[in-house]
Amino acid sequence: MTKLLDIQNLSVKFSGKRNVHAINDVSLAMEQGETLALLGESGSGKSVTLKALLGLLPPKRTRIDGSMRVNGTDVLSLRGKALRKYRGGEVSMVFQEPALALDPVYTVGHQIAESVMRHKGLDKANAMSVALDMLDRVRIPSANRRLHSYPHELSGGMRQRVMIALALACRPRLLLADEPTTALDATVQIQILLLLRELQKEFGMGVIFVTHDIGVAVEISERVAVMYAGQIVEEGTTREIINDARHPYTRGLLAANLHDVARGTRLNAIPGAPPALDSAPGACSFAPRCPIALPACRAVLPPVFAPGPRRRVACLRATEPIAAE
Amino acid sequence: MALAETSPVAPVQKPQGYWAGVGARLVRDPLTMICLGVVLLLILSAVFAPYLGLPDPYKGSMIARLKPLGTPGHILGTDEQGRDMFARLIYGGRLTLFIGLSPVVLAFFIGGVLGIVAGYVGGFVNTVIMRTVDVFFAFPSVLLAIAISGALGAGIVNSLVSLTIVFIPPIARVAEAVTSGVRALDYIDAARATGASALTVIRVHVIGNVLSPIFVYATSLTSVCMILAAGLSFLGIGVRPPEPEWGLMLNTLRSAIYVNPWLSALPGVMIFVTSLCLNLLSDGLRSAMNVRD
Numbered sequence: 001m002t003k004l005l006d007i008q009n010l011s012v013k014f015s016g017k018r019n020v021h022a023i024n025d026v027s028l029a030m031e032q033g034e035t036l037a038l039l040g041e042s043g044s045g046k047s048v049t050l051k052a053l054l055g056l057l058p059p060k061r062t063r064i065d066g067s068m069r070v071n072g073t074d075v076l077s078l079r080g081k082a083l084r085k086y087r088g089g090e091v092s093m094v095f096q097e098p099a100l101a102l103d104p105v106y107t108v109g110h111q112i113a114e115s116v117m118r119h120k121g122l123d124k125a126n127a128m129s130v131a132l133d134m135l136d137r138v139r140i141p142s143a144n145r146r147l148h149s150y151p152h153e154l155s156g157g158m159r160q161r162v163m164i165a166l167a168l169a170c171r172p173r174l175l176l177a178d179e180p181t182t183a184l185d186a187t188v189q190i191q192i193l194l195l196l197r198e199l200q201k202e203f204g205m206g207v208i209f210v211t212h213d214i215g216v217a218v219e220i221s222e223r224v225a226v227m228y229a230g231q232i233v234e235e236g237t238t239r240e241i242i243n244d245a246r247h248p249y250t251r252g253l254l255a256a257n258l259h260d261v262a263r264g265t266r267l268n269a270i271p272g273a274p275p276a277l278d279s280a281p282g283a284c285s286f287a288p289r290c291p292i293a294l295p296a297c298r299a300v301l302p303p304v305f306a307p308g309p310r311r312r313v314a315c316l317r318a319t320e321p322i323a324a325e
Numbered sequence: 326m327a328l329a330e331t332s333p334v335a336p337v338q339k340p341q342g343y344w345a346g347v348g349a350r351l352v353r354d355p356l357t358m359i360c361l362g363v364v365l366l367l368i369l370s371a372v373f374a375p376y377l378g379l380p381d382p383y384k385g386s387m388i389a390r391l392k393p394l395g396t397p398g399h400i401l402g403t404d405e406q407g408r409d410m411f412a413r414l415i416y417g418g419r420l421t422l423f424i425g426l427s428p429v430v431l432a433f434f435i436g437g438v439l440g441i442v443a444g445y446v447g448g449f450v451n452t453v454i455m456r457t458v459d460v461f462f463a464f465p466s467v468l469l470a471i472a473i474s475g476a477l478g479a480g481i482v483n484s485l486v487s488l489t490i491v492f493i494p495p496i497a498r499v500a501e502a503v504t505s506g507v508r509a510l511d512y513i514d515a516a517r518a519t520g521a522s523a524l525t526v527i528r529v530h531v532i533g534n535v536l537s538p539i540f541v542y543a544t545s546l547t548s549v550c551m552i553l554a555a556g557l558s559f560l561g562i563g564v565r566p567p568e569p570e571w572g573l574m575l576n577t578l579r580s581a582i583y584v585n586p587w588l589s590a591l592p593g594v595m596i597f598v599t600s601l602c603l604n605l606l607s608d609g610l611r612s613a614m615n616v617r618d
Contacts, residue, residue, distance in 0.1 A: 051514075054517075056514055056517060056518060060448070083518060084520040084521070084522055086520070087517065087518055087519065088518060088519035089446050089519040092364075092518060093515070094517060094608045095511050095514070095515055097511060100510055100511035100512060100513050101511040101514075101515040102512055103512045103515075103516070103529075103530050103533065103534065104534070105511075105533045105534055106529075106533065106614060109389070114519075114521075115519040115520070115521075116531065117519055117520070118521065119520060163515075166515075167519075168520065170519075271601035
């Protein structure tokens with residue numbers, strides 16, 4: 001069976017007043033129906049990866065190298081009609097801010113129906129009944145009435161459900177979720193997470209879940225890839241990442257967790273800030289903040305160790321036993 | 326027992342369309358409705374002027390010149406050639422409203438398209454369109470209208486052309502500003518992410534969101550346009566006598582201001598009332614067309 005997703009040596013560079021090497025040599029693979037969490041802080045290239053996958057980056061200012069295949073289709077070679085068929089049909093996306101990602105002047109039913117009409121060639125009435133069915137599936141109460149609501153008449157959680165309905169209406173094989181719970185409050189967050197997990201099982205699609213919240217990543221995904229400064233520094237199953245994190249950055253993220261911290265004690269934050277991405281990295285990007293960095297870390301790119309199948313760590317000291325902290 | 330009571334199935338609401346909502350909000354706004362009534366009355370009376378049993382607006386009388394308001398047979402008196410004022414004001418509405426409104430409608434389409442294209446495509450296209458438009462901003466609108474009309478020569482068509490050219494730049498500017506604002510929003514990316522073509526994105530999502538601000542802005546220009554048109558006629562580079570037109574009437578009655586001041590003010594009152602009502606109407610439309618509150 002072909003891999004759902006196969007990214008090879010992807011690099012994305014934005015040019016303009018300032019050059020930004022947003023993504024540097026990223027490789028990533030997913031099997032059908034898998035859920036992968038892409039974990040990293042702001043500016044680590046998570047959202048850019050997703051936008052590159054949908055071909056949404058501004059073509060003039062962006063240079064993309066490497067290859068991206070979804071179900072065997074080379075995404076970078078898609079143009080015109082094939083690209084439009086791929087977007088929304090094969091891969092679709094849930095945006096971070098549902099208040100901004102829905103068009104304020106159309107009813108939510110209309111917006112879902114639009115996408116359905118485009119991809120399935122249905123007429124308006126049938127597309128509306130598909131939209132109604134989708135609103136039911138994302139557990140929107142009295143969906144019949146909500147079909148004719150404008151986005152501003154819905155609550156944040158409700159809008160995100162609509163956004164999910166819109167993304168899934170054409171049964172994509174891969175769903176890209178760009179921090180879909182960040183803009184929501186905590187109780188709604190968990191509802192949306194559970195909903196996404198249920199829908200993932202129901203539809204059997206693959207999901208890439210971008211988040212900066214390691215708790216959310218654990219909740220939703222089977223596998224985790226940790227991104228730092230436009231690179232994937234560690235990848236493995238969720239269990240491996242939680243129990244046996246090898247990269248000092250991943251360990252730092254896990255240590256910075258709010259759980260199990262006694263009141264009044266200092267939180268374990270990672271000191272420093274991520275590097276500016278003006279030039280392509282020639283050494284380990286994390287070295288300036290790394291508690292265990294060696295002089296060699298600052299000289300060359302770290303080698304990638306692969307302790308097991310589909311498990312890798314980009315760190316010079318990944319094989320050493322973890323020092324007790 | 327109250328708990329066991331099942332909630333009744335929500336009645337399926339009849340979907341209320343966008344324009345139905347705008348209409349409902351307009352009806353609840355008395356000032357706007359009054360202005361709408363006045364404007365409609367003016368338009369209808371202008372359109373149906375020949376069927377209202379009015380005296381001939383072109384036929385003068387040497388003995389009945391500059392009769393005051395309330396003269397039997399001439400409710401609003403007669404002008405400097407003895408023509409019935411009431412008939413001339415009603416007939417004058419035809420030309421005045423036509424010259425006042427059609428340049429804005431034309432400029433709305435031309436300027437709107439230019440602005441939306443410039444705002445959406447951006448880059449070089451934006452620079453070419455917007456810098457060209459900016460050139461016209463160097464001149465005050467009255468001066469520009471006079472200059473173009475003067476160059477083209479007097480006449481109705483020429484004043485239409487010159488006024489259209491005057492109103493394209495401001496409308497294009499507004500259209501470009503709102504379009505480039507909308508283009509950066511997530512729902513444009515979201516629409517592209519669901520496979521919408523550039524044309525669909527512009528047609529559905531961009532136009533849907535920018536049309537009402539452009540439209541409201543254009544309606545606010547109609548009163549300015551009417552005054553400019555009247556001004557052109559007043560200066561003698563618009564409509565030619567003996568056609569009845571409010572600006573031209575204001576000009577020809579100017580000399581009668583010492584003999585019969587009320588009479589000579591009448592065309593000005595018409596211009597004032599019409600442009601005021603158009604302005605208030607556009608304000609009312611602006612609040613009625615805002616879906617978000």
